[in-house]
Amino acid sequence: DADVTQTPRNRITKTGKRIMLECSQTKGHDRMYWYRQDPGLGLRLIYYSFDVKDINKGEISDGYSVSRQAQAKFSLSLESAIPNQTALYFCATQSSAVETQYFGPGTRLLVL
């Protein structure tokens, strides 16, 4: 089983809809991250969390919110989706003891 899982893997939604992307990990890591990837722009950080009670905005947090329900779960919500949120979304985890981040397989989101 994968250590970092993301659901759904693919999602098509319409403008104005609320959607949630979920991330779960079995690695026991305390730090979790959400990134989006757009062609030609690389990965950009949306939100990150170092602990269940810790939430921090990243480079491009506008239009997004997150919830850290447990150490193993970190959800990303789009309250009212818009077409320029069409992208590939990645969740990542990291132990505070090491510097490598471990990525999930990604969720491909299309907003019509």
Add this chain to the structure above:
Amino acid sequence: KQEVTQIPAALSVPEGENLVLNCSFTDSAIYNLQWFRQDPGKGLTSLLLIQSSQREQTSGRLNASLDKSSGRSTLYIAASQPGDSATYLCAIGNTGFQKLVFGTGTRLLVSP
């Protein structure tokens, strides 16, 4: 603001060739630099991490170098194989908290 550039954007080589991927960054005050591999549908996998105090790291056929003063890193792949085909991303860690800044990647195709 740290900016990370990778050239070339795409590279196609025959199997067996040695090749070099380039990464440049604008702010030399980095904490570390990582090279990742991205395969379609599988997320990112960390290949090598170089601390700011180090000059290079090696893993198997991969060797990554770091020159902070010139703002450059290279990933050398020896004796390339078709299985090396993927997108390679470099990422700068600007603090110990690992808020990574990613480059746009180099898409590598190794032909049999």
